[in-house]
Amino acid sequence: MNGEVDSRTEEDRETILSVRGLTVGFGGPTVLEDLDLDVYRGEILGFVGGSGTGKSVLMRTVLRLNARQAGTISIFGRDFDNLSYEDRLAVDMRVGVLFQQGALFSGLTVLENVQVPMREYLDLPKAMMDDLARLKIEMVGLRPEAAERYPSELSGGMIKRAALARALALDPDLVFLDEPTSGLDPIGAAEFDELIGRLRDTLGLTVYMVTHDLDSLHAVCDRIAVLGRKKVLVEGTLDKMLAFDDPWVQSYFRGKRSRAIFENAADGQQQR
Numbered sequence: 001m002n003g004e005v006d007s008r009t010e011e012d013r014e015t016i017l018s019v020r021g022l023t024v025g026f027g028g029p030t031v032l033e034d035l036d037l038d039v040y041r042g043e044i045l046g047f048v049g050g051s052g053t054g055k056s057v058l059m060r061t062v063l064r065l066n067a068r069q070a071g072t073i074s075i076f077g078r079d080f081d082n083l084s085y086e087d088r089l090a091v092d093m094r095v096g097v098l099f100q101q102g103a104l105f106s107g108l109t110v111l112e113n114v115q116v117p118m119r120e121y122l123d124l125p126k127a128m129m130d131d132l133a134r135l136k137i138e139m140v141g142l143r144p145e146a147a148e149r150y151p152s153e154l155s156g157g158m159i160k161r162a163a164l165a166r167a168l169a170l171d172p173d174l175v176f177l178d179e180p181t182s183g184l185d186p187i188g189a190a191e192f193d194e195l196i197g198r199l200r201d202t203l204g205l206t207v208y209m210v211t212h213d214l215d216s217l218h219a220v221c222d223r224i225a226v227l228g229r230k231k232v233l234v235e236g237t238l239d240k241m242l243a244f245d246d247p248w249v250q251s252y253f254r255g256k257r258s259r260a261i262f263e264n265a266a267d268g269q270q271q272r
Contacts, residue, residue: 014041015077016174016206017062022071024054024061031057033230035071039174044200044207045235046217049227050248055210056100058227059176062208063097076173093121096167100178103163104151110137110162111147117169136165141195157188161195168199177209181216193219226252 017039024032031054039045049055060066062073064080073080075091083091096117104113114133118124124132137147140161151159160180167175180196181189197220200207211217217224218238225235226249234244241253 015039016041016075017208018072018074019058019062020072020074022058022061022073023069024057024066025069030069030230032061035231037225037232037235039206039208040223041206042200042204043222044196044209044220046221046224047208047210047227048212048217048224048252053227054230055227056178059178059208059210063095063176089121093170094173096170096172096175098160098163098167098175098177098180100182101159104159104166106151109148109150110142110154110165113151113162114166114169116166121170133165133169136168137162139168139199140165141191156183157192160184160192164195168203171203172205174206174208177207177211179210179212181211181213186215189213189215190219196220 015038017037019035019037022032022035022037023030035058037058047055047058057066061068062075076094078087078091080088080091104110105116108116111130111133114136115129118129118132122129134144134147138144142158142161142165146154146158146162151162154162164177164180167177177196181192184192193216196207196209199205200220209216209221223236224238224241226233226241226244226246228246228248233246234240234249238253241249244250
């Protein structure tokens, strides 16, 4: 796992996102049922689960893009359902999202894409928005000339970085990443993981990351949550995953590829 283990108990840590009793369905069988989850300030939480278990559904529900049948969602210590319109806008400005595949607007340049949240929530002069957007583009490791390019002119890795710059446009406290390394080659994925970890450390971000990437779980995630049977089966450190008695969890974290990743990491640490 990346970084030092936080020695504080969960009770001592500030809860940024709290989900209780969440139930979601779409007219048929429920996808999520009576689900609980906490995300703590400053951590990178890796969210995993089998295909079709509802990882993206949960993220979209927390972001209010999906309706829910039951449950409460508190963000930054406040129940969103009970907020005024102005307070909801203030909460929205503290949240950034990187959707799967980037979801950039094809008719806008990278600079214009990064400025979309600014135009929606802020009233700034164009020159100031240009400067802020270029700063975010530089922050995610893109060259200055990328600002004037369109998504069709970018590589997959550049698209992910541009989308991350847009997610950071309003200086959020909490960032949601949906499969951020999917479609990237191993080197590009590792570099993106390093970028996420560096931004968390320098900006004080809290990161909720849906992923299938075992390398990401090992490289940057402080805790892991596993979704299965319509709820969070287990959450905690890798050691807790390895000790959890569930067939899918065991096959995922003790499978051949998992062993290779974690053994290589252990060998690397011993050689230091």
